[in-house]
Amino acid sequence: MKNLVHYEINSQYATKVAYFSMEFAIDQSLKIYSGGLGFLAGSHMRSAYDLEQHMVGVGILWSYGYYDQDRHIDRTLDLKYTRKYYSFLEDPEVRVTVNVNGQPVQVKVLVMPSRVFGSAPLVLLTTDIPENDFLSRTITHKLYDPNEETRIAQEIVLGIGGVKALESLNQKVDVYHMNEGHALPLVFELLNTYKTFEAVREHVVFTTHTPEKAGNEEHNVYLLAQMGFFNGYSLKEIQDKLHYYDEKFCLTIGALKTSKRANAVSKIHEKVANKMWKNVDGRCEIIGITNAQNRRFWVDKPLLRALDEHEDYGIIARKKHLKKILFEEVANQTGKVFSTDTLTIVWARRFVEYKRPELLIYDFERFHKLMHNTTYPVQIIWAGKPYPNDAGAINMFNELIELSHGYKNMAVLTGYELNLSKMLKQGSDIWLNTPRVTREASGTSGMSASMNASIHFSINDGWHPEFAKDGVNAFSIATADASLPTHDQDHYDHKAMMDKLENVILPLYYNDMNEWVKIMKYAMNDVVREFNSTRMAHQYYKWMYDDEGQV
Structure with a gap:
């Protein structure tokens, strides 16, 4: 097949890169993503297109996506799985074979051209085809399947199947980029071509996205060998070549040992990752390349135009219009009518305990007073997707839904995907970020919120310290020492957050709109300088792919 990249290549980005990721958030209609990792990959693909880089994405076509977020009859969270179909994908009539548990599995290759959504092209893989038995077909049914053997099979399909797919499509590749460790089997397929790990390393780079244990997958090494993760190479051969003999095989460690270079996704995360894996x-x-988001996709164009034309009134008027659009969705889902004149706080991201979605209600009496403050009223919206098997996170989500029934100015929304995420970022006044410090590698949602004049109000973790000038373009929460016990951290951070909200943010919003608009404008201007993903995509080429060093 001819080159998948149909646009003219910029000569400074001529190195041919294949970007392997378990998820890509390219468009609302293409349901092959769950959260931040996919949002980041989607922005990277858009900016690769904007910069005319020679890049192709490699992922999996999930038959049922992650899951569709809905409500039960009692309004609690319902997880639904609906088969997806996509007419915009092209079929090059290519099949490749991978071995899973000693059995051949057929992998069908589909292509999403650049012109469909204005991104680098995607090569998408599926085993859900008639040539396979039922068990093999289920490998690509659900993103992040909870069954361990299915997860390993998914990684074999992505890594080994992805390399074979590119070869079958006659795509020459100079650098294979593993976005997280899921695609690690690709290095064992590349061994067939390059013969030694030393030679393979010259063609492989790796991005680690999280210090969380769940994001650094481990599997029993004998199970991996049995299932074909090492692509037919003997376990002893792999262990001796990698000098890695642990019974629990960590994909991140495997990736660090088989890549020429790796990167963390913020300056803080660079320090944390190097300490973790020292x-x-x-x-x-491990170098630092801070994550970013694609402005072309995320920013509201009329809002940006008002900023460029120095129209303060235009910014205020457009923001109210965007709030109205968001509040129509609030009314549609919850029956509550929110006011465009009221300060609106949004907490929305992957729903997991360490991100502390319940920090606002840590001191319930204080939360209750906040929600009944008539001098400085607030509206609060929560949204996000828990992992389907995380009972604690699902319970947290349902507890917030139950709590919201008692407040006309509190809403919990379902369906947190690209469209709702954009609506929330464009329609909020404050974007709240509350992770336990050092555990948020980057936290990119606040970047696209700031692009839309939603002021980032955050713990000093991830990307926030690289951006925030407290009270100028963002608001920072005085953050507890990470060495403190969890309860003490939560107590300290909650108090600092509420003090800043009640004593600084709310009075400023209601008493000095001119100053508030200044902060909005600084946020929009400052975030574009360093956190538009064109900067990130450029740095990947120069620092990771082309070996020019940090410039």
């Missing part, structure tokens, strides 16, 4: 013998260096 004892890994033979690992590559």
Whole structure:
């Protein structure tokens, strides 16, 4: 097949890169993503297109997506799985074979051209075809399937199947980029071509996205060998070549040992990652390339136009219009009518305990007073998707839904995907970020919120310290020492957050709109300088793919 990249290549980005990711959030209609990792990959693909880079994405076509977020009859969270169909994908009539548990599995290759959504092209893989038995077909049914063997099979399909797919499509690749460790089997397929790990390393780079244990997958090494993760190479051969003999095989460690270079996704995360993996013998260096989001996709164009034309009234008027659009969705889902004149706080991201979605209600009496403050009224919206098997996160989500029934100015929305995410970022006044410090590698949602004049109000973690000038373009929460016990951190951070909200943010919003608009404008201007993903996509080429060093 001819080159998948149909646009003219910019000569400074001529290195041919294949970007492997378990999820891509390219468009609302293409349901192959769950959260931040996919949002980041989607912005990277859009900026690769904007910069005319020679890049192709490699992912999986999930038959049922992640899950569709809905409500039961009692309004609690319902997880639905609906088969998806996509007419805009092209079929090059290519099949490749991977071996899973000693059995051949057919993988069909589909292509999403650049012109469909204005992104680098995607090569998408599916085993859900008639040539396979039922068990093999289920490998690509659900993103992040909870069954361990299915997860391993998914990684084999992505890594080994992805390399074979590119070869079958006659796509020459100079650098294989693993976005997280899920695609690690690709290095064992590349061994067939390059013969030694030393030679393979020259063509592989790796991005680690989280210090969380769940994001650094581990599997029993004998199970991996049995299932074909190592692509037919003997376990002893792999262990001896990697000098890695642990019974629990960590995909992140494997990736660090088989890549020429790796990157963390913020300056803080660079320090955390290097400390986490400092004892890994033979690992590559880990540099910092802070995540970013694609302005072309995320920003509201009339709002940006008002900013460029220095129209303060235009910014205020457009923001009210965007709030009205968001509040129509609030009314549609909850029957509550929110006011465009009221300060609106949004907490929306992947729903997991360490991100602390319930920090606002930590001191319930204080929360109750906040919600009944008539001098400085607030409206609060929560949204996000819990992992389907995370009972604690699902319970948290349902508890917030139950609590919201008692407040006309509180809403919990379902369906947190690209469209709702954009609506929330464009329609909110405050974008609240409350992770436990050092555990949020980047937290990119606040970037696209700031692009839309939603002021980032955050713990000093992830990307926030690189951006925030407290009271100028954002609001920072005085953050507890990470060495404190969890309860003490929560107590300290909640108090600092509420003090800043009640004593600084609310009075400023209601008493000095001119100053508030200044902060909105600084946020929009400052975030574009360093956190538009064209900067990020450029740095990946120069620092990771082309070996020019940090410039």
